[in-house]
Amino acid sequence: MAEFGTMRVKSGLAEMLKGGVIMDVVNAEQAKIAEAAGAVAVMALERVPADIRVEGGVARMSDPEMIVGIQEAVTIPVMAKCRIGHFAEAQILQALEIDYIDESEVLTPADVAHHVDKWKFTVPFVCGATNLGEALRRITEGAAMIRTKGEAGTGDVVNAVTHMRSVFGHIRRLTTLAEEELYTEAKNLQAPYDLVRWVAENGKLPVVTFTAGGIATPADAALCMQLGADGVFVGSGIFKSGDPELRAKAIVEATTHYQDAEILARVSAGLGEPMVGISTASLDPSQLLETRGW
Amino acid sequence: MEQLRIGVLAVQGNFREHAAVLRRLGAEAIEVRLPEQLEGLDGLIVPGGESTAMTRLMHLYGLDEALQRFEQPIFGTCAGMILLDRDHLAIADISTKRNAFGRQVASFETDLDIGHGEEPLRAVFIRAPWIEDAGEGVEVLAEVDGHPVLAREGRILVAAFHPELTDDTRIHELFLNQVREATSVRA
Numbered sequence: 001m002a003e004f005g006t007m008r009v010k011s012g013l014a015e016m017l018k019g020g021v022i023m024d025v026v027n028a029e030q031a032k033i034a035e036a037a038g039a040v041a042v043m044a045l046e047r048v049p050a051d052i053r054v055e056g057g058v059a060r061m062s063d064p065e066m067i068v069g070i071q072e073a074v075t076i077p078v079m080a081k082c083r084i085g086h087f088a089e090a091q092i093l094q095a096l097e098i099d100y101i102d103e104s105e106v107l108t109p110a111d112v113a114h115h116v117d118k119w120k121f122t123v124p125f126v127c128g129a130t131n132l133g134e135a136l137r138r139i140t141e142g143a144a145m146i147r148t149k150g151e152a153g154t155g156d157v158v159n160a161v162t163h164m165r166s167v168f169g170h171i172r173r174l175t176t177l178a179e180e181e182l183y184t185e186a187k188n189l190q191a192p193y194d195l196v197r198w199v200a201e202n203g204k205l206p207v208v209t210f211t212a213g214g215i216a217t218p219a220d221a222a223l224c225m226q227l228g229a230d231g232v233f234v235g236s237g238i239f240k241s242g243d244p245e246l247r248a249k250a251i252v253e254a255t256t257h258y259q260d261a262e263i264l265a266r267v268s269a270g271l272g273e274p275m276v277g278i279s280t281a282s283l284d285p286s287q288l289l290e291t292r293g294w
Numbered sequence: 295m296e297q298l299r300i301g302v303l304a305v306q307g308n309f310r311e312h313a314a315v316l317r318r319l320g321a322e323a324i325e326v327r328l329p330e331q332l333e334g335l336d337g338l339i340v341p342g343g344e345s346t347a348m349t350r351l352m353h354l355y356g357l358d359e360a361l362q363r364f365e366q367p368i369f370g371t372c373a374g375m376i377l378l379d380r381d382h383l384a385i386a387d388i389s390t391k392r393n394a395f396g397r398q399v400a401s402f403e404t405d406l407d408i409g410h411g412e413e414p415l416r417a418v419f420i421r422a423p424w425i426e427d428a429g430e431g432v433e434v435l436a437e438v439d440g441h442p443v444l445a446r447e448g449r450i451l452v453a454a455f456h457p458e459l460t461d462d463t464r465i466h467e468l469f470l471n472q473v474r475e476a477t478s479v480r481a
Contacts, residue, residue, distance in 0.1 A: 003404065012420045015308045016344065016421075020343070
């Protein structure tokens with residue numbers, strides 16, 4: 001008997017994306033450029049985070065027509081975003097047979113207290129996290145992949161680094177705790193004890209962990225990979241830059257050869273203008289996306 | 295017995311899990327990102343991942359041609375099976391159909407009959423391909439709904455599913471036995 005939508009099948013797709021780059025695209029043409037450049041998946045959305053930031057307003061799930069157009073344009077997996085807690089949007093995305101749903105803080109949250117119960121879906125979910133407790137709560141709700149949040153649409157990698165340092169550093173500390181200390185640690189993390197114990201014993205999250213938010217250069221991608229990310233999401237960084245095709249290829253290459261500085265130097269050269277950045281330190285706290293989700 | 299040195303193509307995809315299984319079985323696992331890293335290997339695993347991304351990354355550094363020159367046993371899983379087929383590296387005499395079962399909602403796990411009176415094998419299929427057509431020299435070892443998903447052709451082994459995602463190591467052991475046979479012939 002074939003079993004569909006098991007955790008192994010859901011997290012399995014994320015396993016196959018490891019060492020790869022997932023790119024935000026807003027139309028079929030960009031999706032084809034991303035695929036040709038070596039993206040392992042595309043994220044279909046109407047506005048990249050940098051535009052959402054500038055234009056403001058309520059950001060929602062993309063028009064299904066646009067999502068289907070992208071699904072028809074490429075053979076790699078297509079992901080799409082639903083608002084935090086908006087399970088009806090998630091149901092629609094599942095009906096469209098999207099390959100992965102990103103319950104994303106980049107869109108305007110639909111629920112200020114509850115995330116989607118992701119166990120109810122056959123389609124796997126990826127969720128953002130800024131620290132280990134948040135990651136474990138999302139996994140408890142059924143997330144099959146985690147991405148550290150970073151600060152989307154800024155081109156500033158500092159928050160992505162902060163979040164990875166927080167998650168991976170905390171995991172390393174967990175592995176050194178005595179058994180009786182894990183109970184208190186589970187309380188402090190606001191996460192289930194069994195999951196905390198699993199992480200302490202295995203020294204990693206039980207699902208693939210990508211990084212996202214503010215990645216704009218091959219060096220940014222290499223930095224994230226060396227810090228322990230399994231792969232990277234690049235949102236505005238590619239199609240808001242001067243030469244998206246060239247930059248997309250360079251970031252893909254940098255993600256594979258992240259430990260080879262000579263290759264990184266070569267692929268970093270002559271890429272044209274990067275996306276115009278916003279220093280996250282200059283943002284008003286109300287403009288931060290990373291604080292969405294609980 | 296000398297420890298086997300098995301490469302795992304590591305340009306993208308699920309290479310770490312294959313390496314972990316190989317180490318569990320007592321082999322040395324070596325990540326391969328550049329052609330020169332193929333030297334001195336007794337065998338190679340081409341893992342699952344995204345075949346379009348892997349194709350481009352292999353071509354950039356001439357790994358595609360290096361693999362075609364590589365004479366030791368090769369085991370391709372999922373995207374790795376696609377890469378070995380007639381339309382890609384032409385190392386295995388098979389044609390594959392990509393995403394043959396459908397999108398992710400159609401991904402599944404099942405108990406696979408692998409014959410020879412063996413216990414069924416739990417197999418995980420992720421946006422998996424199947425073998426559409428196989429040449430005369432290809433021995434089909436398992437099927438799903440009449441489509442070959444595990445096959446052997448001389449030194450080449452291919453699987454449409456992911457033996458590295460379960461704790462059952464029989465498929466990797468099968469491959470390592472193929473490698474040992476090839477190594478003893480050479481010696």
